[in-house]
Amino acid sequence: MLRKNIEKLLNQYCAENKSNTPDFILADYLMACLESFDNAIKARDQWYGVCLKPHNIKIKWKSKFKRPDEVGDISMQKLKTRNNNNE
Secondary structure (H helix, E strand, O other): OHHHHHHHHHHHOOOOOOOOOOHHHHHHHHHHHHHHHHHHHHHHHHHHOOOOOOOOOOOOOOOOOOOHHHHOOOOHHHHHHHHHHOO
16 A cells, blocks of 8 residues: 555656656655665664654663663774674
8 A cells, every 4th residue: 555655646746757667666666665674674673672663752772782872973994894893
């Protein structure tokens, strides 16, 4: 249903014209992006040892790692180094 609605909106706004890509291909791509983002969020939650659910008001962080809002702008290299050191 969502995928079909995205396809219709892309077509309605002629959003496929700029890339000359059919709207159904763009809709598939956007759905894959959403799925990939969901997987990244699950990996993040696992990394921090939390289970975030809708309507959680406050999460207590029990980790030696900083909360995401405390991390700021970290380069990918620093993240890779930190991940390798923790393995």
